[in-house]
Amino acid sequence: MNTDVLVAGAGPAGLVLACDLARRGVAFRIVDALPAPPDHRSGSRGKGIQPRTLEIYDDLGIIDRVHGLGGPYSPAQAWDGPKPLGAAKFHRIERRDPTPDVPYPSMWMLLQPRALDVLRARLAEFGGKVEFGTKLATFTQDADGVSCMLAHPDGRQESLRVGYLAGCDGARGVVRAGSGVEFASETIDPHPMITADVVIEGGLDREHWHMWDNAKGGALWLGPLVHTNAFQLYAKFENEEPDLSFEALRRLVRDRTEKPELNVTEVLYASHFGSRSGLAKHFRIGRVFLVGDAAHVHPPAGGQGMNTAVQDAYNLGWKLGQVLRHGAPDALLDTYQEERLPVAAHLLEFVVQMHKDWLGKAKDKEEPRKGEHMQLGLNYRGGPLSCDERGAVGEGVTRAGDRAPDAQLTDARGAPVRLFDAFRGGHFTLLALGGAAPPVLDGKAGRGGVRSYRVVPAGSPGMGDATLIDAHGQAHRIYGDGVIVVRPDGYLGYAGPAGAAGVHDWLVRSFG
Numbered sequence: 088m089n090t091d092v093l094v095a096g097a098g099p100a101g102l103v104l105a106c107d108l109a110r111r112g113v114a115f116r117i118v119d120a121l122p123a124p125p126d127h128r129s130g131s132r133g134k135g136i137q138p139r140t141l142e143i144y145d146d147l148g149i150i151d152r153v154h155g156l157g158g159p160y161s162p163a164q165a166w167d168g169p170k171p172l173g174a175a176k177f178h179r180i181e182r183r184d185p186t187p188d189v190p191y192p193s194m195w196m197l198l199q200p201r202a203l204d205v206l207r208a209r210l211a212e213f214g215g216k217v218e219f220g221t222k223l224a225t226f227t228q229d230a231d232g233v234s235c236m237l238a239h240p241d242g243r244q245e246s247l248r249v250g251y252l253a254g255c256d257g258a259r260g261v262v263r264a265g266s267g268v269e270f271a272s273e274t275i276d277p278h279p280m281i282t283a284d285v286v287i288e289g290g291l292d293r294e295h296w297h298m299w300d301n302a303k304g305g306a307l308w309l310g311p312l313v314h315t316n317a318f319q320l321y322a323k324f325e326n327e328e329p330d331l332s333f334e335a336l337r338r339l340v341r342d343r344t345e346k347p348e349l350n351v352t353e354v355l356y357a358s359h360f361g362s363r364s365g366l367a368k369h370f371r372i373g374r375v376f377l378v379g380d381a382a383h384v385h386p387p388a389g390g391q392g393m394n395t396a397v398q399d400a401y402n403l404g405w406k407l408g409q410v411l412r413h414g415a416p417d418a419l420l421d422t423y424q425e426e427r428l429p430v431a432a433h434l435l436e437f438v439v440q441m442h443k444d445w446l447g448k449a450k451d452k453e454e455p456r457k458g459e460h461m462q463l464g465l466n467y468r469g470g471p472l473s474c475d476e477r478g479a480v481g482e483g484v485t486r487a488g489d490r491a492p493d494a495q496l497t498d499a500r501g502a503p504v505r506l507f508d509a510f511r512g513g514h515f516t517l518l519a520l521g522g523a524a525p526p527v528l529d530g531k532a533g534r535g536g537v538r539s540y541r542v543v544p545a546g547s548p549g550m551g552d553a554t555l556i557d558a559h560g561q562a563h564r565i566y567g568d569g570v571i572v573v574r575p576d577g578y579l580g581y582a583g584p585a586g587a588a589g590v591h592d593w594l595v596r597s598f599g
């Protein structure tokens with residue numbers, strides 16, 4: 088075996104997976120067919136970061152950089168030609184205030200090439216590096232590993248034997264095609280669409296996402312791209328083949344806005360844009376995994392593609408780490424597909440419906456984004472790794488399989504500590520709530536794989552270093568009483584009564 092994992096593709100999915108593998112000490116290589124990292128000429132693409140993805144970026148230690156380089160979404164402004172109509176109903180992106188359990192409540196804009204820069208920088212800090220100009224050409228797998236052929240820019244072919252192949256190579260990559268998996272796809276909108284990043288002079292304000300839904304020839308949207316002087320353009324066409332030339336885009340903006348003063352002065356990027364959806368029948372094919380767009384393709388409405396890709400990678404990373412570094416059974420890797428495929432299918436259904444509404448048939452429908460798109464409510468309840476032994480719990484108390492919310496506590500010396508501080512870093516976290524001491528763990532889990540804390544009300548006796556004080560009862564309201572284990576990807580794996588033996592049985596599945 089040359090290395091344990093080959094990550095094919097360094098988009099959001101590949102980079103998040105690589106960061107997670109690197110910090111776990113898993114041996115891997117990450118390659119990308121592109122000759123160099125994507126820049127502003129590659130398009131702003133998946134720029135809408137959903138709250139759940141922001142939590143993952145917090146856990147990876149890059150949230151400050153993501154905040155610094157990005158910005159909030161602007162409210163939408165509807166137009167009828169040159170006449171402003173007020174707030175557009177569709178695609179209104181609400182800004183919410185942070186709460187103790189949801190510190191990042193609103194979608195955040197960061198242009199995809201910049202997000203990839205941040206992830207590559209983090210990967211470098213973990214000791215990893217993307218090999219650009221290196222394409223996965225072919226692969227075959229057997230019971231013991233995957234034999235891959237890499238094509239280098241100088242024409243050299245390199246054969247590589249790995250334990251696992253992670254296909255993070257996007258919608259048109261080779262891994263899905265080469266794995267022979269069934270892929271059900273559908274055209275959601277037969278009308279051609281384009282997207283472009285353009286600089287426009289003439290006074291269009293940068294405080295709104297401007298929408299001409301009823302423009303002659305088709306809808307046109309112009310959204311200001313944060314920390315640039317450019318707008319992202321989306322345009323829909325009846326049937327004609329869209330012209331992506333500079334002059335055509337300049338005409339398009341003037342004609343559809345009916346504002347002759349608007350002048351496109353630069354086109355940074357322009358592309359046709361297909362409204363297709365698709366889902367692979369399996370996300371695990373032996374030693375090959377499909378991650379992100381390689382596993383599912385989303386139509387543009389809803390801003391879910393990149394976010395789902397990041398979550399896939401985060402679900403897979405710790406499982407590969409446990410199997411390769413801690414002797415967990417191979418069956419743990421089956422749970423990647425068992426957990427992520429239903430989530431991806433559900434999200435696709437929701438996004439496809441949203442896109443169909445946007446096709447003009449339901450313009451006056453009430454705002455469809457009711458929070459589902461934020462991905463905070465997605466859960467693995469009833470899934471193969473979710474074990475809840477507590478019976479009935481109070482209203483609003485999280486159950487095994489749910490996302491593990493944040494809460495504001497203090498340590499024994501009174502310094503503020505968020506639960507996310509305790510979770511951060513990719514380990515398992517055990518919380519003993521309601522007064523009991525955390526159970527003593529033995530075996531591999533007890534040798535540092537799990538960090539344990541006692542969470543107690545203010546004034547409780549016997550507070551040690553691993554005690555968190557829940558002065559306002561936030562953690563208690565969210566998690567109830569008993570013992571819970573938060574998985575490395577921030578979901579409740581186990582929940583049981585104080586001192587339950589079940590926690591050991593649950594941990595054995597991840598620690599062998």
Ligand SMILES: Cc1cc2nc3c(=O)[nH]c(=O)nc-3n(C[C@H](O)[C@H](O)[C@H](O)COP(=O)(O)OP(=O)(O)OC[C@H]3O[C@@H](n4cnc5c(N)ncnc54)[C@H](O)[C@@H]3O)c2cc1C
Nearest residue numbers: 096098099100120133135223257379380390391392393394
């Ligand atoms: C205009 C536009 C707007 C979008 N807006 C949003 C949004 O707001 N929110 C959102 O969540 N999503 C959005 N998306 C979708 C988002 O961009 C994708 O879902 C996301 O990029 C998927 O990430 P990925 O890592 O799975 O794949 P990709 O980003 O496609 O990355 C795949 C990588 O694999 C490399 N590769 C391909 N083949 C090979 C090979 N054989 N060997 C080695 N490397 C290979 C490619 O060069 C590429 O770097 C948008 C997409 C577009 C086009």
